[in-house]
Amino acid sequence: MAKLVLTIVVCLAGIVSNTYSQEVIITGFPAGVGGSVGPEFFRPFYPGLEAIADTLHQNPAARAVITGGADGIEYYDGHDAKNPGLALGRAHILRNLLVIELGVDSTQIVIITQETPEVGDAYRFASVRVALGSVTDYDARLDALENRPPVEKHFTEVKEAPADFIENLGLQASAGISSSPFGAIPTVAGAVTWKRILFVEGFFGHTVWNDEYQFAGVELDTKHRLAGGMAVLYPLKKLPVGLLAGWERIEQISRLYYDYVRMSEGPLFGLRGAPVEFLSVTAAYNPSRHRVAGSELSQYKDGQFLISIMVQKTFGGGK
Numbered sequence: 001m002a003k004l005v006l007t008i009v010v011c012l013a014g015i016v017s018n019t020y021s022q023e024v025i026i027t028g029f030p031a032g033v034g035g036s037v038g039p040e041f042f043r044p045f046y047p048g049l050e051a052i053a054d055t056l057h058q059n060p061a062a063r064a065v066i067t068g069g070a071d072g073i074e075y076y077d078g079h080d081a082k083n084p085g086l087a088l089g090r091a092h093i094l095r096n097l098l099v100i101e102l103g104v105d106s107t108q109i110v111i112i113t114q115e116t117p118e119v120g121d122a123y124r125f126a127s128v129r130v131a132l133g134s135v136t137d138y139d140a141r142l143d144a145l146e147n148r149p150p151v152e153k154h155f156t157e158v159k160e161a162p163a164d165f166i167e168n169l170g171l172q173a174s175a176g177i178s179s180s181p182f183g184a185i186p187t188v189a190g191a192v193t194w195k196r197i198l199f200v201e202g203f204f205g206h207t208v209w210n211d212e213y214q215f216a217g218v219e220l221d222t223k224h225r226l227a228g229g230m231a232v233l234y235p236l237k238k239l240p241v242g243l244l245a246g247w248e249r250i251e252q253i254s255r256l257y258y259d260y261v262r263m264s265e266g267p268l269f270g271l272r273g274a275p276v277e278f279l280s281v282t283a284a285y286n287p288s289r290h291r292v293a294g295s296e297l298s299q300y301k302d303g304q305f306l307i308s309i310m311v312q313k314t315f316g317g318g319k
Contacts, residue, residue, distance in 0.1 A: 031073055
């Protein structure tokens with residue numbers, strides 16, 4: 001008997017409610033903000049939201065269709081999914097308000113999202129409207145409602161689209177100064193990066209000033225130059241310290257000599273730290289052997305620690 005009475009009430013509510021449409025549209029979400037707005041943002045819309053909640057309470061077969069909207073603001077540096085996430089967040093915060101504060105059954109809520117290339121407050125919105133079904137299937141719906149589990153999980157999952165190999169590639173340009181056994185050398189470098197975790201870098205340096213060096217009883221005006229390459233790996237994403245290995249050749253050269261006056265060449269092993277995005281400090285051990293012009297073999301072991309400080313700019317590769 002109780003079920004028959006409830007069915008009649010539901011049918012009458014459905015017939016009456018079909019004569020008008022209930023919808024509340026909440027616009028003006030701040031740019032870049034999804035589900036983190038405060039409850040005061042929704043206060044002006046409470047009368048309409050309470051009316052929708054009353055309709056849903058009276059009609060268990062009705063559904064509230066919540067739409068989260070996002071405009072076409074572009075977010076760079078790997079935030080391709082920013083707007084879809086904002087649209088979903090706006091829909092979910094409105095859903096939580098209906099369920100938690102206004103007592104709407106979560107099984108009556110359907111969430112969808114909408115994006116547009118247009119930019120403006122009107123396109124950053126969340127809306128809710130009541131969708132009423134046919135009165136012919138109320139018995140089946142009532143049975144389903146009576147037999148539903150006490151707790152149901154309702155969620156919408158947004159999966160990040162996997163980036164391909166090309167999207168993970170980036171470039172880095174840097175300039176600074178490096179130490180050497182013969183003095184400081186201005187240096188430039190270029191690197192190819194993968195996910196900003198692995199960097200394969202080539203570097204070159206040359207002084208623009210003259211130093212003096214006495215060789216074979218002659219005072220020579222000399223310059224310094226270096227060249228080499230290295231690979232730098234950042235094993236921990238949240239720790240800006242990388243491991244490096246490479247090879248470097250450093251020369252002291254003179255116009256009076258066809259090649260070099262002194263030279264140091266050998267491997268590099270060390271660390272690179274990037275305390276901020278645009279600055280890196282490299283410290284490496286260079287267990288090289290040192291030789292002078294005219295000598296095919298190294299005269300003595302000349303291992304040393306080398307340091308470079310570089311300013312840098314990275315393009316892409318942040319997927």
